[in-house]
Amino acid sequence: MTDRPTHDAAEGRPHDWSAPGAALVRSAPTDVVPALADLGRVHIMGIAGAGMSALARILLARGIEVSGCEARDSLTVTALRAVGANVQIGHSVEHLADVDTFVYTTAISPKHEEFAAARASGMPVLRRAAALAAALEDRRCIAISGTHGKTSTTSLLTVGAQACGVDPSFAIGGNLYETGKNAHLGTGELAIVEADESDGSFLLTRPSAAIITNVEADHLENHGDLAGIFRAFEQFVDRIDHNGLLLTCADDAGARQVADYARQSGRRVLSYGESSDADIRVSDIVALADGVEFRIEGRGLDARQVHVGAFIGRHMALNAAAALAMASELDLDIDTVIGAWARFGGVRRRFESHGEAGGVRVYDDYAHHPTEVAAELTAARGVLAPGGRLIAVFQPGTYSRTQTFATEFAQALAIADIVVVMDIFPAREEPIPGVTGATISDLIPLPPEQVIYEPRYSATPERIADVARPGDLVLTMGIGDVYLLCDDIRDACGRSNAARVQA
Numbered sequence: 406m407t408d409r410p411t412h413d414a415a416e417g418r419p420h421d422w423s424a425p426g427a428a429l430v431r432s433a434p435t436d437v438v439p440a441l442a443d444l445g446r447v448h449i450m451g452i453a454g455a456g457m458s459a460l461a462r463i464l465l466a467r468g469i470e471v472s473g474c475e476a477r478d479s480l481t482v483t484a485l486r487a488v489g490a491n492v493q494i495g496h497s498v499e500h501l502a503d504v505d506t507f508v509y510t511t512a513i514s515p516k517h518e519e520f521a522a523a524r525a526s527g528m529p530v531l532r533r534a535a536a537l538a539a540a541l542e543d544r545r546c547i548a549i550s551g552t553h554g555k556t557s558t559t560s561l562l563t564v565g566a567q568a569c570g571v572d573p574s575f576a577i578g579g580n581l582y583e584t585g586k587n588a589h590l591g592t593g594e595l596a597i598v599e600a601d602e603s604d605g606s607f608l609l610t611r612p613s614a615a616i617i618t619n620v621e622a623d624h625l626e627n628h629g630d631l632a633g634i635f636r637a638f639e640q641f642v643d644r645i646d647h648n649g650l651l652l653t654c655a656d657d658a659g660a661r662q663v664a665d666y667a668r669q670s671g672r673r674v675l676s677y678g679e680s681s682d683a684d685i686r687v688s689d690i691v692a693l694a695d696g697v698e699f700r701i702e703g704r705g706l707d708a709r710q711v712h713v714g715a716f717i718g719r720h721m722a723l724n725a726a727a728a729l730a731m732a733s734e735l736d737l738d739i740d741t742v743i744g745a746w747a748r749f750g751g752v753r754r755r756f757e758s759h760g761e762a763g764g765v766r767v768y769d770d771y772a773h774h775p776t777e778v779a780a781e782l783t784a785a786r787g788v789l790a791p792g793g794r795l796i797a798v799f800q801p802g803t804y805s806r807t808q809t810f811a812t813e814f815a816q817a818l819a820i821a822d823i824v825v826v827m828d829i830f831p832a833r834e835e836p837i838p839g840v841t842g843a844t845i846s847d848l849i850p851l852p853p854e855q856v857i858y859e860p861r862y863s864a865t866p867e868r869i870a871d872v873a874r875p876g877d878l879v880l881t882m883g884i885g886d887v888y889l890l891c892d893d894i895r896d897a898c899g900r901s902n903a904a905r906v907q908a
Contacts, residue, residue, distance in 0.1 A: 436535050436608075437529075438609060439529060439531070439535070441539045441540060441542050444529075444539060446470040446471075446505045447464055447471050447504070447505070447506045447507075447508055448472045448504040449472070449474075450507070450508070450509050450519060450520060450523075451473075451474075451510055452471075452482075452492055454512065456510065456533050457473070457508070457510060457533055458484075458587060459576040459587045462485070462588040463537070463540045463541065463574065463588050463589075463590050465490060467590060471490045472491040472492070473485070473490055473491070474492065474494070474496050474519070496518070497519060498519055500519060501523055506531060507528055508530075508531050508532070508536045509533070534607070534610070535609050537598070538609050545613050546596050546612045546613060547595060547597045547612060547614050547615070547735070548607065548614075548616070548641075549600060549615070549616045549618070550601070550616070550641060551617050552619050552620055552774065552776070553619055553776060553777050554619065554727075555600070555601075556579045556755065557716060557752065558724040558728050559575070559578075559599040560577055560579065561713070561725055561749070563575040563577065563581070563597050564749055565728060565737060565746065566597065566732070569741050572591040572592045573591045573596065574589060574593075574595065574596040575589055575596070575598065576596075577752070579754055579755060600612070607641050608640050613649045614650040614731065615641070616652045616653075616731055617653045618657070618660065619659055620635065620662065621774070635662065642667045642670060642672060645672055648673075649672070650674075650675065650731075651667045654677060655678035655684075661676075664676060677730050678723060683703070685706060685726060685730045687699050687700070688700045688701075695714060696716060696721075697716060697721045698711065699722040699725070699726070704730070706730065711729065714748060714751070715749050716756070717756045717784040718756075718783065718784030721784075754771040755770060756769075756781065756784065757770070759891035760895050762896060762898055763899040763900070763902030764875025764902060765873045765878070765902065766790075767891050769881045771883075773802045775814050775816070775817045778814065779817035779820060782817065788878070789876075789878055793876035794823060794874070794876070795822050795877070795878055796821060796822065796873060796878065796879045797823070798869060798879060799825070799881075800842075800884075800885045801814070801829045801883065802829070802884035803831065803832050803834050803884075807842075814845045814848075815849045815850065818845070821880075825859055826843070826845050826846040826858050826859070827860070827883075827887060828861075830887075843860075846858040857872070862886075862890075865887075866896075867897055870901035870902075873898045874902070875902055
């Protein structure tokens with residue numbers, strides 16, 4: 406999986422990092438990927454994050470000594486300690502003692518004291534993707550990328566491969582519901598990885614085959630503009646093995662553009678989707694209360710009916726089609742894969758149920774882009790109880806994304822009957838003056854009584870309980886810590902509706 410080229414694989418020329426927007430990409434194929442044997446003792450800052458905890462699990466399975474730190478205790482921290490990681494709560498430069506390699510994510514500000522001290526120490530300082538590439542250096546990499554749908558597609562392919570007895574290594578941006586794991590070092594040759602485009606770190610993979618689900622404007626703080634995003638995806642294509650395969654969604658204009666580039670660079674490309682010219686055709690999609698069904702055929706896939714459990718919404722049929730097409734490419738038994746999906750329990754934070762109280766059901770999803778918010782709210786409408794209302798609870802992620810997509814977020818949230826907008830989860834960013842959750846809530850085209858802006862995190866559950874009634878469905882969304890409120894929201898709704906009955 407490792408590789409250290411500094412030139413385009415397609416044309417043998419240096420990448421033009423002086424092009425407009427190119428310097429904003431936070432990761433590049435010129436980043437050094439060390440050998441696994443050279444890592445030594447590894448310290449991971451922010452070890453409980455989805456990507457970082459996956460890396461930690463794989464490094465530990467490789468026999469690497471791993472320490473880490475996190476802002477707060479959690480079930481993830483407990484699980485990592487159980488498998489051998491030395492995890493400290495809080496951040497300190499003292500964590501760097503007896504450490505050989507420091508691993509960070511671009512979600513951390515470079516001004517952070519511990520991060521700055523690691524850079525000043527002279528030790529190797531790696532972004533997560535470089536460390537993961539080192540950890541999987543001897544595996545055949547299947548990379549799944551795209552603006553949306555990466556986690557779902559990676560999870561389905563992983564579950565299908567496991568059902569076939571392949572035992573792949575995997576790294577996913579969410580925990581599989583059945584096992585609670587987001588990563589595993591398998592005994593087989595395959596490594597199925599979710600390849601993150603957000604900071605350009607997918608450019609540190611060297612896939613033998615890849616999937617691109619879609620390409621849209623996002624993470625402009627890193628890529629500059631949409632043209633910068635397409636440049637990054639083209640560079641990702643350049644890193645795919647010349648004898649490998651790129652699968653792209655025929656229904657997405659951005660993915661089609663990247664597919665055209667891939668064909669021009671000599672890669673083998675297949676498309677999937679509902680479009681009439683797709684190589685692998687998806688049809689008869691039916692969104693169900695407990696999953697999605699569809700028909701698929703073409704290019705090695707005989708006409709088959711597919712049922713995927715747990716994942717809600719029509720858009721999930723396309724993610725499953727991508728995973729099934731790649732499974733066929735890998736010579737997995739398709740009937741076994743489809744059978745495993747029918748029993749699939751889902752992925753944490755992907756329309757995950759947090760139960761019901763007082764007749765109010767509470768779900769949570771990682772949706773954090775306008776397209777994702779619209780898709781999840783549309784899917785949620787399909788499982789509403791008769792007469793029930795859809796209550797969207799949205800925690801915007803980062804000031805820059807809020808500022809850039811405020812209008813699009815407002816339009817997407819208007820799919821709900823009632824919208825609660827929280828204040829912004831900043832991640833690594835400093836505040837932008839005048840940009841708050843109200844930047845979105847003020848634009849939502851619903852009657853004022855149906856829009857609530859609640860900047861106080863701890864007050865959110867009671868604000869929701871004030872308006873929720875039996876039959877309603879609450880869906881929390883965002884990249885931050887909104888999901889930690891789900892049980893409180895459920896319980897508050899139970900108390901509130903019980904009090905109304907007694908009154």
